[in-house]
Amino acid sequence: MALQRISAASPLEQILETLDADGGVIIEGLFEVAVIEQMREDILAAAADFQPGAATQGLGQDGKAFVGRNTIRFSSLGRLSEAYFAMLDNPLYAAIADAVLLPHCGSYWVNTGQAMLIGPQSPAQMLHRDCDNWPAVSAQGWPDSPEVTLSAMIALADVTEELGATRVIPGSHRWGDYKENGTAELTYPAEMKVGDALVYTGKVVHGGGANRTDDQWRLAMHLSFVLGWLVPEESSPIDYSDADLAQQSPRVKRLLGHQSYDPRPHLGGGLWLRHVDMIETT
Numbered sequence: 654m655a656l657q658r659i660s661a662a663s664p665l666e667q668i669l670e671t672l673d674a675d676g677g678v679i680i681e682g683l684f685e686v687a688v689i690e691q692m693r694e695d696i697l698a699a700a701a702d703f704q705p706g707a708a709t710q711g712l713g714q715d716g717k718a719f720v721g722r723n724t725i726r727f728s729s730l731g732r733l734s735e736a737y738f739a740m741l742d743n744p745l746y747a748a749i750a751d752a753v754l755l756p757h758c759g760s761y762w763v764n765t766g767q768a769m770l771i772g773p774q775s776p777a778q779m780l781h782r783d784c785d786n787w788p789a790v791s792a793q794g795w796p797d798s799p800e801v802t803l804s805a806m807i808a809l810a811d812v813t814e815e816l817g818a819t820r821v822i823p824g825s826h827r828w829g830d831y832k833e834n835g836t837a838e839l840t841y842p843a844e845m846k847v848g849d850a851l852v853y854t855g856k857v858v859h860g861g862g863a864n865r866t867d868d869q870w871r872l873a874m875h876l877s878f879v880l881g882w883l884v885p886e887e888s889s890p891i892d893y894s895d896a897d898l899a900q901q902s903p904r905v906k907r908l909l910g911h912q913s914y915d916p917r918p919h920l921g922g923g924l925w926l927r928h929v930d931m932i933e934t935t
């Protein structure tokens with residue numbers, strides 16, 4: 654089963670059906686090129702401050718091995734670029750995230766927005782599922798456990814297989830064994846033009862591809878959401894002050910943790926409260 658591509662102009666239902674069937678889909682033109690070019694410029698300007706191989710995923714040497722020796726990663730992208738806020742407000746990505754995540758939560762927030770720049774002569778990343786960050790929730794009842802996270806790998810410039818396009822195993826979100834991560838032979842590369850994005854659920858097996866070039870970087874970023882009752886990878890709520898977000902939309906404020914979690918219409922209690930009361934956005 655190959656990885657499918659679909660235009661951002663397609664009906665939402667068709668996009669959701671493809672995502673549901675395969676666990677991942679390339680959406681051509683998901684993000685406005687001007688916004689992505691701004692983000693690319695701002696990411697490249699910041700990249701010199703981050704050493705290849707320095708990111709640990711909070712797991713020391715194990716995390717370094719996962720990220721890759723010649724990969725540059727960093728987050729808090731809204732501190733570097735206004736384009737980040739426009740991306741968070743992207744209406745189609747919002748509609749897809751609503752459809753995938755709201756059946757399991759009152760609201761979701763940013764898991765992480767991360768520059769993921771794979772350097773020349775990098776081996777492929779280990780295959781994995783993003784829902785592995787929350788294994789107690791995902792493993793129980795697998796594969797019918799709730800979708801906990803939705804991700805997009807976004808091309809900041811054209812991404813080819815040779816540059817290290819993300820590799821995906823379509824259909825692996827439905828495999829019977831949660832611990833089975835497949836093999837490289839089963840993967841398809843998500844080759845993309847600038848502004849395209851691979852949108853995939855936390856259940857689908859994937860990994861960064863090998864960069865086989867001698868001198869070119871794969872320029873991509875990741876933007877993911879997680880259920881509002883789970884802890885995200887990135888510390889957005891403390892990375893942005895109320896003043897930083899004053900001009901942003903209520904959605905952006907909520908996504909970055911500046912609003913409390915109301916579980917309704919689902920069961921559960923209010924979370925992320927201040928003085929036992931809701932932090933509201935305006």
Ligand SMILES: O=C(O)CCC(=O)C(=O)O
Pocket residue numbers: 720769778783806817818819820859860861862
């Ligand atoms: O860099 C990529 O293409 C994928 C990265 C990834 O899946 C991850 O680190 O979770």
